[in-house]
Amino acid sequence: MIGDGLFMNIQLPKFDSQTQVDFVVIGAGAAGGVIAKELSAAGFQVVVLEQGPYLKEKDFDHDEIKTLWQNALTNDWKTQPNSFRKTTNAKATVQPSVLYGRMVGGGTTHFTANYWRFREIDFIERSKLGAISGTGFDDWPIIYAELEPYYTKAEWDLGVSGQPGPMDSPRSKPYPLPPLPIKSAGALLATGARTLGWHSQPAPMAIISQPYRGRSACSHCGFCEGFGCEIKAKSSTLATVFPEAEKTGRCEIRSGSYVRKIETDAAGRVTGVIYFDQKKTEVFQRAKAVVLCANGAETARLLLLSKSNLFPNGLANSSGFVGKYLMFNGGGFATGVFEHELNEFKSVAVTRITHQFYDSDPKRGFYGGGGIDLRFDVYPMGFALGGGLPREAPRWGAEYKKIVKDSYTRSVFSFGHTTSLPMERNSISLDPTAKDAWGLPVLRVTYKDHPDDLKIMKFFSDRGMELLDAAGAKKKWAGPVEEQTFGVHLLGTCRMGNDPKRSVVNKFHRAHDVPNLFICDGSSFVTSGRGQPTCTIQALAYRAADNIARMAKNGEIKSG
């Protein structure tokens, strides 16, 4: 493979907004990147609209203040406030409630790069376990075997390092790259798991352990989570498929484009997209079809903003399910301090995981499952401000200095990644009063974890304490499990299904109500999985793109 340096003389297309392009893709993230690349490679003209900037590797650094505190790579609540409430009859208060990657590359630019496939059970849990009353717990309209070729495609196209574990679902090809070198947290997980009789396995990571397709291997600088990779070792869509899409000469990426409405005609077909450009001037881009990939929060918000006489409850929302069944995933935490140095600030965040408690076990008396990794994903400032110290630790003075000094290189978190049940009451909606910097209603989150979600978090916090103990921690502690008020995984808000009355998109991501509108991102999820959605989002995107391209070639997408 050849690096993109040789392609600097390729003329990037600039489509006129009056030109009816084949596709507008809204959102340049995990799914949008894959779909833009696949559709442009299949011969279609694609305009990608991204609200964030188009940054390059040279723009990334290790600056904790700029990147993590001033939202350099994420949505900024100063211009785009959120509101939050626990229940549907409460008034929401303006406060940050969602975080997402806001740049070309989206969440894949700043994510930790855990890249777990779902397993066969994830798609058929309702059939295996039975209904859970008061929830929207359901089977997916596809099974693992239908998605497997696309998991493989994602892993090979993007570059994933790993080694199959004993309990993984079948795969048609091995990982393209061997696992990244084990770190101390990984060694402690493996040792502790062995003592407890649990299995463990190398973590599948979307970070390349060896040179791959013109990109250089991970240099173990340690700034993965929350940061952009300076050497393209993280397999973000920014570093992988977007350059490929641009090389086709048929894909234009318009950063700084804030979409406010998907426009439809009298026949109920999409005609194009209205967005604000960088100068906040409105532009209408015509398109034969639209693929919406703006993440599980903004996708639902945009559909609700796109209401019209024909679609009074929001676009593609005859089911009333747009924005409903929001799932955040949960976390069960414990912290341990060890005698010797781990130096977890070096290299990728996660090198070993255990899926010992992946499946929901009816014997526990509640629904839920998950996976565990050990990591210490706090940078010096966030750590010293308290993120990683016991709650009762001294907060200033000589004693404070001592605990900070002694524990940074010796500490580790046990992080249990857990299920969230789909609840109709948990949702994205439009706030009735608060407005963003563009004058649009802000994103309102309504969320209250199902009691089983809290129980599985506690279960994983307890397993974390056991694991740290078995690994020989000198000191360990776990805080109480609390109801979540903030989401980073944004799932389920336009769920896929065969029944148009009970889902928003069909099994090929086509909106039931609008034949030339496709929706593919975390919003498509029917159930939450175990806390690592990106791999499945991208496998779905490869599968969706395959089907969209086939339909378009067969003339099956009638435009407005």
Added chain:
Amino acid sequence: MDDQDASRRLFLIKSLTGVSAAWLALRMPEIVAAQEHAHQAVQSSAPVKFEFLSPEQAVEIEAVAAQIIPADDTPGAREARVIYFIDRALSTFDKERQPLYVKGLKDLQAKQKKMFKNAAKFSELNSEQQIRVLKAFEKNQFFEIVRAHTIMGFFSDPSYGGNYDKIGWKLIGFKDEFYFKPPFGYYDREYKETQ
């Protein structure tokens, strides 16, 4: 070029094995630029002029910061020049906290005068007296902000004016480097031996 730089370059050449020479030639300047980028933190050795704080205010705030992270056998907030971080924060990204500092400092001085009538300023108290004042004063917003700013200034990138000579990072054993190689810590080194 120090050893770390040499090892970074060596690593890069190694990691690019199998990639065409043309690619390497085209990309090398950008890759090297990316590596150097994180290391271009501004390290001013000369004292910087304050932008928001008056010299008198700076002395008082610095005395508070020096109790939050005191010098003992290792340097503390004063030696890490945290006061420059605070001044810069208050004149840039934390501008809105200026009034809190002005009022908070007055409140602190009022408290200190009540407790120690003979001293005109917090900074004139001895260390033990300062700690007594702060313990009586720690449950308010101003102290919380000074605490947060002190810690931020001590542990953030030196380009923000604090963490002079990476004093904060050295204290906790953190290194901001572009390239590390395994083994990374004690347990992965041991793990390989026992596997």
